[in-house]
Amino acid sequence: MSAPDKTATLYRMVMEKHTCPYGLKAKDLLQRRGYRVDDHWLKTRDETDAFKAEHTVKTTPQIFIDNERIGGYDDLRRWFGQTVRDPKTPTYQPVIAVFAVTALLALAVSYAALGTPFTLRAAEWFISFSMVVLAILKLQNVETFSTMFLNYDLLAKRWVRYGYIYPFAEAGAGLLMAAHALNWLSIPLALFIGLIGAVSVFKAVYIDKRELKCACVGGDSHVPLGFVSLTENLMMVAMAIWMLIMN
Structure with missing residues (x-):
């Protein structure tokens, strides 16, 4: 036909x-x-x-x-033979989207400010921008985020209010690191929340072998808790150590 x-x-x-x-x-x-x-x-x-x-x-x-x-x-x-994704199916797409866009944004800012996209500052901006964007996603619904966060974060389980503080702390540390401002505050803050997060994720996924959803992109996501979640926290720790060395 x-x-x-x-x-x-x-x-x-x-x-x-x-x-x-x-x-x-x-x-x-x-x-x-x-x-x-x-x-x-x-x-x-x-x-x-x-x-x-x-x-x-x-x-x-x-x-x-x-x-x-x-x-x-x-x-x-x-x-027509096209796939239809189940909205409840675990997916890394939200995290991939965040990291891809923040990487491109960091390159763009580096080019605008320094004349070339490939600089150490671009790498710093990538991590700090990622922290800020991930915090924005959490801040869209702090209540839902904090509830999911309680499933695995070690400090939040002991002090529930930490789940409400975390997105603001992540956003603040990311903004200060992007501006290289108040390093005495941003470095220990990123180191603190990053280390606790990394230990919590490692324990839940690799020791307890639990299958959980990650709260890293907000409380309504279906991102599996695992390597990507661990990477988010390790990036914060790496950024804090790097800035500590440089300063």
Whole structure:
């Protein structure tokens, strides 16, 4: 069947105050796969409910190809052989995104300030920027972060308030290190939280063999506690030792 002959029928919600984002994604995917889309708008709640009852479905959008109901957007992706990630599946993507962007940011700042991206300051900025960004993710919901943190951090288990203090301490140390300001405060602070974090992660993962989620990118993440979590803390320790030597 040639591309112009491929037709799909799409039913999606397009209301005055709501346009279904998955309906738009389904339409875009179909068009990118060469389908002409017969696009039907469900403009009211009553119209949507009637459609669901008629086809015995619980959600919209719904896609039909060759008179066969494919299902919703995720079903369409599967039909095309694309993966659909389970939101509860462990993934390192959040941490990879943070480290990749902060590395590029450090190179950009180094180039702007020093005329070349490849400098020792770029390496310092990479670690300090990473600390700040990771702290921002934790600060989005300190309550949730502190709860997850209690699962493995040794100090937080003894002093619960430490879980609330940690994101602010990490952000403060990262900002001061980026500016090379108040080294008498930033160095011991980073060394303290980094060492406790490293020991806590090492004990939980490599000694107790526990399978936990890391709170490193906030309390709602599905990043596995392990090597990456340990790396975050070791980076802080390394940065503190480096600045102590240099100063």
